[in-house]
Amino acid sequence: MSTRIVVADDQDDVRIGFRLILDSQPDMTVVGEAADGRRAVELARHLRPDVLLADIRMPALDGLEVTRLLAAETRVIVVTTFDLDEYVHAALRNGACGFLLKRSGPALLxxxxRAAMAGDTLISPQVTVRLLRHLRAAAPAPPAEPLTERELEIARLVAHGRTNADIAAELTISPGTVKTHVAHIQRKVGAANRVGIAAWAWSSGAVGGPGA
Amino acid sequence: MSTRIVVADDQDDVRIGFRLILDSQPDMTVVGEAADGRRAVELARHLRPDVLLADIRMPALDGLEVTRLLAAETRVIVVTTFDLDEYVHAALRNGACGFLLKRSGPALLxxxxRAAMAGDTLISPQVTVRLLRHLRAAAPAPPAEPLTERELEIARLVAHGRTNADIAAELTISPGTVKTHVAHIQRKVGAANRVGIAAWAWSSGAVGGPGA
DNA sequence: GGCCGCCTCCGCCATACGGGAGAGGACCCT
DNA sequence: AGGGTCCTCTCCCGTATGGCGGAGGCGGCC
Structure with missing residues (x-):
């Protein structure tokens, strides 16, 4: 069974190029093409392809909107010429299963x-490097002093907005003890108050991020 | 000029496989192999390859340590069988220029x-999907009521740990006004206190995350 | 003109928080 | 046995915060 693909791009030559590349794969078939966003949605709903390749800059409906509309029913890979941060985030937030730059080449396409079919997400290396800037930026700002296990635990609770009394109850220790821990954490991470602890925790990945 | 590569992995067959794949590329040459981390560092410092492929689980020194030691001088791509979150983050934090699962296949290798040579970062699609979990999870949690521009501005400042007086000074408004805004924000996002606002802002992407 | 949302400001009061200092017990390593 | 780290708890005090209600000015919309 071949992977059925729809290509949506307003430039004829791009669609032709994609079709050429994909059809040359033994297990892939381009079953439809759309030159604008509205047509892309119609086509996807009608043909029910396995994968939709969507350009961002399209008439009628842009690729990000198309992604949002179809993410629930079709795997959408967003393709674009421009590696603007807003595009990447909007695309992934809207449920895209991939983000490709046109200049990335046939192999990555x-x-x-294949990744989309397997339920995974491939992002162009040029884009990934920007996505990771935040993560890297967070790296050089680890606490000068590392937190102990208990402190980390409390830091996480603080970061979720729990009060000292709250945390004390949860850990079955005295509120005073929580205050002591919080004070230590503040000193270690250089925070002026508990919100500073939250900011540190969220940005350094101690919570919320994959680290949680 | 061919891309010079060193492969570090404690399993013979993996090294052989990589060498086979890479040497079959016209523009790539494997110039050395190492079976443990210490040897990998020595080899990299001696041969000065363009790219080092490093397994994580190796004797003497694991791939993450190797990455940390060499990141400044050599492009390191971390390769592993296990897509544990801690591995990914540690690797990227330590300066890796790529993260591959062994089962990803030759094309991605x-x-x-190529991506590493271009200064970009390729991450295995299987891993990317986990990296993006929090980003996706953040989307379905928008505030029931949307914040106004002013409120969003203040929410961001709150999320960074600024006090009301601080924020008032920055925006040249009265501290009382800031309190009013903060109270409104709390109600809208359903936070019991200002740290709850911070948690909302960080997790929803209003700040810090890619959304900023 | 009237309605409404937004931003701005005011006061009062209870509570949570942050700073500082001190201290005992459990554990590990030397 | 002694030193170290970590977790636990206590007291005091000043400030920041959160909850309450009220109010005026401005701009857009009907």
């Missing part, structure tokens, strides 16, 4: 389709 | 090397 094919791999992105 | 080659692409990862």
């Amino acid at each position: 094919v791999e992105a389709v | 080659v692409e990862a090397v």
Whole structure:
């Protein structure tokens, strides 16, 4: 069974190029093309392809909107020429299963389709490097002094907005003890108040991020 | 000029496989192999390859440590069988230029090397999907009521640990006004206190995250 | 003109928080 | 046995915060 693909892009030559690349794969078939966003949605709903490749800049409906509308029913890979941060985030937030730059080359295009089929997400390396800037930026700001296990535990609770009394109850210790821990954490991470602890925890990945 | 590569992995067959794949590329040459981390560092410092492929689980020194030691001088792509979150973050934090699962296949291996050479970062699609979990999870939690511009501005400042007086000074308004805004924000996002606002802001992408 | 949302400001009061200092017990390592 | 780290708890005090209600000015919309 071949992977059925729809290509949506307002430029004829791009669609032709994609079709050429994908059809040359033994297990992939381009079953439809759309030149604007509205048509892309119609086509996807009608043909029910396994994967939709959607350009961002399209008439009628842009690729990000198309992604939002179709994410629940079709795997959408967003393709674009411009690696603007807003695009990447909007695309992934809207449920895209991949983000490709047109200049990434045929091999990655094919791999992105395979990844999407497997339920994974391939992002162009040029884009990934920008996505990770935040993560890298967070790295050089680890606490000068590392937190102990208990402190980390409390820091996480603080970061979720729990009060000292709250935390004390949860850990079955005295509120005073929580205050002591919080004070230590503040000193260690250089926070002026508990919100500073929250900011540190969220930005350094101690919570919320994959680290949680 | 061919891309010079060193492969570090304690399993013979893995090294052989990588060498086979990479040497079959016209523009890539494996110039050395190491079976443990210490040897990998020595080899990299001696041969000065363009790219080092490093397994995580190795004797003497694991791939994450190797990455940390060499990141400044060599492009390191971390390769592993296990897509544990801690691995990914540690690797990228330590300066890796790529993160590959061994089961990702030859095409991605080659692409990862090319990406590293171009200063980009390729991450296995299987891993990316986990990296993005929090980003996706953040989307379905928008505030029931949307914040006004002013409120969003203040929410961001709150999320960074600023006090009301602080914020008032920055925006040249009265501290009382800030309190009013904060109270409104709390009600809208359903936070019991200002740290709850911070948690909302960080997790929903209003600040810090890619959304900022 | 009237309605409404937004931003701005005011006061009062109870509570949570942050700073500082001190201290005992459990555990580990030397 | 002694030193170290970590967790636990206590007291005091000043400030920041959160909850309450009220109010005026401004701009857009009907």
